[in-house]
Amino acid sequence: MEEESTSMKVVLGSKTERKIRVVEKVLNVFFTTYQLQTYKALSGVSETPWNKETYDGSINRAEDSKKNISAADFYIGLESGLVERYGMIFEEAWCCILSKDGKKYFGYSSGLKLPDYVTTRMKKENLAHWQLMQLIEKEFHLDTSDTWGNYSGNLISRDISLEEAIRNALIQMKEHDKSFYHR
8 A cells, every 4th residue: 555645535335333433443543644435335145144244245345335436545344243163153343445456355353252141042032143132132221233242241342343353454455564465
């Protein structure tokens, strides 16, 4: 990525306040000037993406943004979802950054294991994750946008997973003389 002489235009494929706030926070670490535009991009995946759908949703959001918003330097697609590993279900986030020349950069977050309480109720009540979370959030008067906060009693926030995914993708784009991504 070239040194910043003019403000870069970045498009985030979401209008979600949480994602906007997190993207701005991470971009501020990497760049001194940028213009962020948001677009309600289509993910093309289920309400709660499962396994590869989370990865696919991030790509779809970046590509849909590029198709509908022209002249940006890069497009960010972010998607959170569930993945099954070793017989357990984790929630993680994926980020796809699509540059104006078509290069793709990927990052994903660490996963937070879903509490047994959640997975047991999903099975017992035959509900999708998003359906159960809506029910639990009403029962316990919780913040509907922060699943990680809800799982952990607010010891950790979903912001962490989104930040991690974005950072892990951006680090590949940022030129640095000691980075192996640019050797």
